[in-house]
Amino acid sequence: MLLQQRYASLLPYPLLALLAWQLDTLPPRLLPAAGALFGVTLWLHFYRHYRHVADTPTTTSRAAAQGYCECFGEAAALDGPPLVTPFGGMRCVWYQAERRPNGRQQQPRHSERLCSDDSFRLLDRRGEVIVQPEGASVEARHQHSWHDGDDVLSERWIAIGDPLYALGELRSLGGQPDxxxxxxxxxxxxxxxxxxxxxxxxxxxxxxxxxxxxxxxxxxxxxxxxxxxxxxxxxxAIPLGHHLQRPADRRPFIISWRSPQDTARTLRRLAWSHAACALLAALWLARGG
Incomplete structure (x- = not known):
């Protein structure tokens, strides 16, 4: 899931409040109970991500040890043909794109979603790390949407030279085995x-x-x-290379343009926002809905 989309996780709370205000047929305790449960679940989810980001020290490519770690530098492409976004043709190292109907067509059509899984480089002052983005939660710096006939097109992408933060499982390949x-x-x-x-x-x-x-x-x-x-x-004979990828043990795999500190703050705000909403829902439930 894209990191930008995580902010949408706050939308169900006003929706539940609106339903409770307009619908008298539902049991009075159902909606506040659902809001409290939803809030606690999302608080645990985002707080876990926040703790992983906050508690994992930032390392450089040269000093990185095998295992779970975070790196921060700038995005760079691998050698080979350039990667571009599918609709806007923007040069990038990663993209997520969507084509969806604007709702005015007589014949319903399905949305089309595209996401690149090509590896790219994270450059820091000591060297580079190869990032394999498949399965990552990505926050891209650039995004754009526009109308194209009967379709709405949207793209998010990481451009060459963007600040790049990555938290995941580091493995070194190549080099002389011991x-x-x-x-x-x-x-x-x-x-x-x-x-x-x-x-x-x-x-x-x-x-x-x-x-x-x-x-x-x-x-x-x-x-x-x-x-x-x-x-x-x-x-x-193969040069030693560091590869950052999705952890096998389900720990968070995050890619963002924000610094490690900003990424931690963003996740902390999300976690405590859900905790506050869960508390309000619990108080509402205690008062009898």
């Missing part, structure tokens, strides 16, 4: 071979007796050692 990685990969390779006993015998049972002697097993270990060594030399 000794522990070599030992782990060697064991994984041998375990994989053991799951195919027929193939293992076919490759290393030199005397054909249907079993591997200690000498034949040592040959298998040497072959696995050589295979892992070739793979690691190929990895070492």
């Amino acid at each position: 000794r522990q990685a070599f030992r782990d990969d060697l064991q994984l390779t041998l375990n994989e071979w053991k799951r195919d006993p027929a193939g293992l015998l076919r490759r290393f049972d030199r005397d054909g007796d249907g079993t591997l002697s200690s000498e034949e097993w040592e040959h298998a270990r040497q072959a696995a050692h050589a295979e892992v060594g070739r793979n690691h030399r190929a990895l070492a």
Whole structure:
């Protein structure tokens, strides 16, 4: 969900109040109870996001450790053909676009939504991080909407050079693997071979007796050692790159043009706004609707 759309989460409260004022057929406690439950749920949601942003220190690309972290710099495109928004043709590193009918057509049509998942770079003073935006909650700095015949077009995008904040899971790919990685990969390779006993015998049972002697097993270990060594030399030839992506454990994945401090303040305001609305609904409920 886009971060801009989170402000729309406050709209149900005046709607519930309007329904309670106009409808006498509903149970008097139903709407305030729904408002209190909705407010508490959204308070927990946004407060959790706020705490993740506020409690995660900002790191640089060179000092970034593996795992959950946040980075702040500016947006830059990867090498290759430029990315542009689908309707307005604005050059960018990320976009979200929508085409929807304006409601005056005789034949109803569905809306069309487009969102780019192309990776882009976050540049800071020490280097770069590759951001893979799929699954992120994005707040874009630029947005525009206009009429095109019977359609309403809208676009949001992150432009090259925009300030860029990203909170997510950092993984480093490429570079020279360490000794522990070599030992782990060697064991994984041998375990994989053991799951195919027929193939293992076919490759290393030199005397054909249907079993591997200690000498034949040592040959298998040497072959696995050589295979892992070739793979690691190929990895070492790839420049080390840091990739920020959606966490596997459902922690927030946020991309924004705001600074870390502004992002935290925005989420904190949203959290306590919902808490205040939940309190008002609870007081309304306590007074009997």
